[in-house]
Amino acid sequence: MCLALVLATPSRSLSGDTGQAPSAFPTEAEVESVTVEIGSRMFTPNHVLLHHDQKTVLRFRNHDTELHTVVAKELFLSPDLNVGGNGAQEFGPDGLKRVIIPPEGLVEFQFTPARTGTFSYLCDMPGHDMKGVIVVE
DSSP states (O other), X not given: OOOOOOOEEOOOOOOOOOSSOOOSSOOGGGOEEXXXXXXXXXXXXXXXXXXXXXXXXXXXXXXXXXXXXXXXXXXXXXXXXXXXXXXXXXXXXXXXXXXXXXXXXXXXXXXXXXXXXXXXXXXXXXXXXXXXXXXXX
């Protein structure tokens, strides 16, 4: 079994007025960042907590020597969704269907969760029984 380090670093500015004009783009301090590690056909963590209306970067790093996918259709309906990294995106009639992540690859979802709730995600490669949950509160 592969053990993985999980980085979950929600960041919020605690200081008051900085004396500077507000920026149209969020700073790093205004973005919630969570990384899910993939190893030995497991998502670690397989339970992720995000916050409604909070700019978010959700990363999936594949440490295995085989392809994996991330499928989370209901979560990624946000109009501000951007997908980066070296994963191959697949789209269907309803938008983003899944992202295929190569060995030692990374996919990065940048979005603002528009709905609260519990959203499942999985790897739908044949023979892979990898599942997880993302809770948005």
